[in-house]
Amino acid sequence: MSKTKNSFNHFAWEYFEGLEKTQKGNTLIRKKGRLELICSYIGNEPISEIGSPRMLEVLLDIQANSLNKAGKPTDKAERCAGIASDVFIYAGARGFCSSNPAALIKSQLAKSSYGHRPAITHPKDFAKLLRAIETIVGDPNTINSLRLLALLFVRNGDLRRMRWADVELATGRWQLKPLKGQGKVNMVKDQVVPLPDQAVAILHKQQKINGHTEYVFFSQTAKKHQIISENTANKRLKDLGYQNIHCAHGFRATAKTLLQEQLKYPLVLVEMALGHTTKDPNGTAYGRFEYIDDRSDMMQKWADYLDALREGRDTTEFRADAQNKADSTAQLKALIDQLGEDKVLELLKNKD
Known part of the structure; x- marks a missing residue:
């Protein structure tokens, strides 16, 4: 040379x-x-x-x-x-x-093309995958990493590098610097991930296994980085029969689709959860702690929704607009109790 x-x-x-x-x-x-x-x-x-x-x-x-x-x-x-x-x-x-x-x-140069990475975006199919994950036996690192990928839908590389120093189990927060956020204008450089109760429970289990190490997913068999391999999650998904159907990165597409289409959450909250830069109409970027309460509520609803999916229960209550509908129903019932059904029907007819 x-x-x-x-x-x-x-x-x-x-x-x-x-x-x-x-x-x-x-x-x-x-x-x-x-x-x-x-x-x-x-x-x-x-x-x-x-x-x-x-x-x-x-x-x-x-x-x-x-x-x-x-x-x-x-x-x-x-x-x-x-x-x-x-x-x-x-x-x-x-x-x-x-x-x-x-x-x-x-x-x-010609426009590059990679195509979409495989991801399940239908609730019933995702429920089957969630149940399949629970059948995995062996290294708890593997099953817990897949559980957290479904719950938190962060990038696999960021999850594998999760450090105990960045996790606050008492407050349910994980602060990180996403790998792809360094140097990319459409990715946040600093991110706060609200942890739902289910994620905190999984991390407590991991603490009993790897709490003495720097990394949540420490692996004694990993020679280079001392964390589980980037292929671990995809290999298990392949073993479960999901090759070319769903991959580790696919949990992000699944969450984005179901949070918007099924749970009816606004795009801004979903994009912030994905670690994408989000701006208001005036071009001002939101900070990592913006909408933290709303995002925490969304992440908990998402986790509860996944539980219901896995268990085959009704998921209607987890829609973001479900509470508004419940409030409207309660108000209508109170009005009927006060005025009577006939009077309420007459009022509604006149309104039309």
């Missing part, structure tokens, strides 16, 4: 050394892979002599070799263009190139 003073390689890996001081984990690994791929094409070329036509040629080739199962392009070429652009900016700031050829290429 050539790292002469003016080569793309030189600036690429000098730039990457800076990233290593501020980033870590899978994000850094992915960026390193993209840099290695870009460098395999233009690493030995003088950075000041790489123009837009050359970058377009490189990125179109990467795009052609990065197709999904449906034969459509993924976002690999776009992401490679992004990190190449960062390298050109880094070199340009130091006076070694006068343009950023990668910045012009993104609009010339």
Whole structure:
């Protein structure tokens, strides 16, 4: 690998050394892979002599070799263009190139396509999955992680990295910095997840198992990060017969759909629960503690709703508008008791 003073390689890996001081984990690994791929094409070329036509040629080739199962392009070429652009900016700031050829290429690439990850969005089908999860035997880490994914619908990576230091069982709060929130404008950098009673009970069980460790889902068999593998949840779902039907990330789509369609909660509360940035009509972003009472109520109703689904009970009472209907019914009954049914019917008829 050539790292002469003016080569793309030189600036690429000098730039990457800076990233290593501020980033870590899978994000850094992915960026390193993209840099290695870009460098395999233009690493030995003088950075000041790489123009837009050359970058377009490189990125179109990467795009052609990065197709999904449906034969459509993924976002690999776009992401490679992004990190190449960062390298050109880094070199340009130091006076070694006068343009950023990668910045012009993104609009010339085909729109990436991954498709939706599999998720169950029908209540009866989700009830079957919830019951199936309870049949899992073996490592309690596994079943408790799946239970919490259903209850809290956070990303699997964030749940696996849950630390006891970030959890307040007494108040039912979990404060975290979502992995995907670091550097993405549509994801919150700090998030507070209200914990329903059912989640607190599960965490008390985990405390008896892993309370002496840093992580809620500590695993003695995990060599690298000392937490359960990112494939643990998906493997168990596959074992239960849900391959290509529902995945660990699918709990988020399930919750988003059922909270809005079945429980009738407003989009703003659901989006905040998902860790997405949410703004009011004036463009002001909501803070992590905004609507915390409403969100706590929603998370408890969601947990109670899941219990009812699993047990095959009626779920009507968990709709967000159920209390308004109950109040209206009570008011009507009181009016009938006071005036009589005939008088009330006459009043309603005249109103029409």
